[in-house]
Amino acid sequence: xxxxxxxxxxxxxxxxxxxxxxxxxxxxxxxxxxxxxxxxxxxxxxxxxxxxxxxxxxxxxxxxxxxxxxxxxxxxxxxxxxxxxxxxxxxxxxxxxxxxxxxxxxxxxxxxxxxxxxxxxxxxxxxxxxxxxxxxxxxxxxxxxxxxxxxxxxxxxxxxxxxxxxxxxxxxxxxxxxxxxxxxxxxxxxxxxxxxxxxxxxxxx
Numbered sequence: 001x002x003x004x005x006x007x008x009x010x011x012x013x014x015x016x017x018x019x020x021x022x023x024x025x026x027x028x029x030x031x032x033x034x035x036x037x038x039x040x041x042x043x044x045x046x047x048x049x050x051x052x053x054x055x056x057x058x059x060x061x062x063x064x065x066x067x068x069x070x071x072x073x074x075x076x077x078x079x080x081x082x083x084x085x086x087x088x089x090x091x092x093x094x095x096x097x098x099x100x101x102x103x104x105x106x107x108x109x110x111x112x113x114x115x116x117x118x119x120x121x122x123x124x125x126x127x128x129x130x131x132x133x134x135x136x137x138x139x140x141x142x143x144x145x146x147x148x149x150x151x152x153x154x155x156x157x158x159x160x161x162x163x164x165x166x167x168x169x170x171x172x173x174x175x176x177x178x179x180x181x182x183x184x185x186x187x188x189x190x191x192x193x194x195x196x197x198x199x200x201x202x203x204x205x
Contacts, residue, residue: 005136009149012132013156015191019086026118027161031168034106039165042111047158049119054153057129058146061137075127076134080196082127087192129153135198 017023023046031039064072119125136149 009136009152010156012195013153015195016128017157017160019192022118026114027164030106030111031165036165036169038106038108038111040162041108042115043161043165044158045112045115046119046161047154049116050157051150051154053125054129054150057126057133058137058149061133075130078127080131080200083131083192083196087189087196091186091189
């Protein structure tokens, strides 16, 4: 995979990871309730679930493109519509929304279990990844290139939420984020809408 194409993949994976939602609320809750390590465990467990869905998507996309191009196009547009819906939802979110999460007593085991369940319990991730990875997967793509895509999605997701968990252990960070939550939602909303348009326009060169 050319470096420029991989950088585009990194950018869109980061966009998806940084979008406020239940995953962010999960990491916030376990970090506030148990400290840094439960938050990190929740982040890494969530990344494993994301990697599982990314793997399923990558392995199925090539065959879908070749055997059912019309169906593939329809699913891709469905994914684009989902990205647009996420973007509109983020734009309409309140000042705090997903950045508010009360801390509850938690353990590393609970954090690991819930991190995986939040990821695997969200089948909309398949739509997200079809829309996202359709820009990068080709029918003749090697297994190594597919592995790079899956690992990139996992590392970006896990890295972002680990950074959130570590940052939240500094008492000034959460109030700072909450005070700027409205702008965070606006920025991610615009980025998700732009990604939806990019998907409709066709694969990245």
